[in-house]
Amino acid sequence: MTITKGAPQAPRNTPLPLALARGILTGGVIGASLAAFVVGCVIESVPLCVTGVGLPAVYGLLFFLAGAPRRAREAAIPPRTALARIESLAAIGGEATSDVAVRFDVTVAPDDEIPAYRAEFTQHINLADLPDYRPGGVVVVQYPPDRLWKVRIVKRPTSEWEDRAADACLDSAPGPAVVKEPSEGCAVGFVTLLALLLAAAAVVLAFRADLFDKDTSVQPPSSAQPSVSSTSSTTVVSSASGTVALGAGQSFLDKGELRRAVDSLTKGKDKDTGKALTVVVQERLLSVVFAPTGSQAPRFDPTAVPYERFPALVEEARSTLGIRSPQTWQITTDRLTGSLTIRVGVTGSDGAASLEANGKGEVVRRTPAR
Structure with a gap:
């Protein structure tokens, strides 16, 4: 042919x-x-x-x-049947099952005006039938007339096509002339x-x-209602406590900042509900724990604390207690010992140190770093 x-x-x-x-x-x-x-x-x-x-x-x-x-x-277009010469084949997987995937390279010789062409496709072949397919052998194939690359081997052709395949001798089409899906x-x-x-x-x-403008400031507890909120600080007040968080670049050591924050937390409270158990001050965070009504715990008026002395106390603790590179500080004010006590603690690479002051802001005890 x-x-x-x-x-x-x-x-x-x-x-x-x-x-x-x-x-x-x-x-x-x-x-x-x-x-x-x-x-x-x-x-x-x-x-x-x-x-x-x-x-x-x-x-x-x-x-x-x-x-x-x-x-x-x-699906409505019936497939064409033709003879094809096997140019090469190779098993590419499925050895563990009864069928094995085989990659075929064939020359298809249509009976109509379409010239012979090369096609490559993969088809599963039963291991028992694999010896029937060898290079140079002629098989019966089918393909859609509008999709020439979808070639499939007919495993059980009619007797007429089986006889034609047995008697046919097909030449190979040129290798580069392979029909593929566009x-x-x-x-x-x-x-x-x-x-x-x-x-x-x-x-x-x-x-x-929603992604980039979400509020990252301190959020109030579910039981607390914020009384003041601004772009530079966030104030949260409840019957049991109050907090003020400053924004970046601010500090409670700034002149008048701490006094204004305490006043915002005690505003509207009477002599009983305005009493505090502790006042804790950090660089940008103020926390006040108010005494419950009728409590017999030692308490004090937070507005009577000498906050104007706090910057000097912090500076003294940072420079005279043996902390060469102070990193953080915290001031705690309470009456646990009976009289108002102001404790200033600093930490750094050398450890921790502290000093105590009385209700007038005068230093009465120092505990240097060891």
């Missing part, structure tokens, strides 16, 4: 404009769904997370339904990636306020 050289041209399954549109839509859905799911997890939005999961599923269903008419048309090209991949990135960016931009 004479074989015409030159492989037939495989028709493009999808027009390029349609392939580009499908790539844009697919990339947009993937990018938007991934971004929606991630953003939803970050901002704790359940609807957004559900959208990120459900969008690909809906798109996949619509894509399947849209392709149903095409698949029905393809590629959509780099353009489709590029627009798909571009659509993915743009869709993801659009979702992030749409929720940028």
Whole structure:
């Protein structure tokens, strides 16, 4: 049999404009769904997370339904039957089962005006039938007339085709002339990636306020109601306690800052509810624990503490107690020993040290670093 050289041209399954549109839509859905799911997890939005999961599923269903008419048309076209010469074969997997995946390279010789062509495909063959397939052998194959690359070996051909295969002697088509499924090209991949990135960016931009403008200041407990809130500090007051947190760049050692903060916590409280058990001051955090009504625990008026002496006490503790590189400090005021006591503690690489002052802010005891 004479074989015409030159492989037939495989028709493009999808027009390029349609392939580009499908790539844009697919990339947009993937990018938007991934971004929606991630953003939803970050901002704790359940609807957004559900959208990120459900969008690909809906798109996949619509894509399947849209392709149903095409698949029905393809199934309605009867396949062509032809003889084929096995050029080479190689088992590529499935040795542990009764069927093994075999990669075939064949020369297909159609009976119609289509010239002979080379095709490559993978098909599962039973291990018991594998010796029947050898290079140079002729087999009966089928293929869709509009998809020449979808070649399949007919394992049980009719007696007529079986006789033709036994008597046929086919020449090999040129190796480079291999019919393959038409590629959509780099353009489709590029627009798909571009659509993915743009869709993801659009979702992030749409929720940028929730992502990047979230309040990071100290949040009040569920039982507490904030009485003052600003961009530079956050004040929280309840019947049992009160806290003031300063913003970055501020300190309670700044002139008048501590007095104003204490006044904001005691404002509106009477002589009984305004009494405190402890007052703790750090660089940017003030905490006051108020005495419960009727409590017999040692308590004091937080507004009567000499806060104006606190910067000097901290400076003295940082410079005279043997801490060469002080890192943190804390002032605790209470009446646990009967009289008002102000304790200043500092820590650093050399350890910890402290000093005590009386109710007038006068130093009465020092405990240097050891």
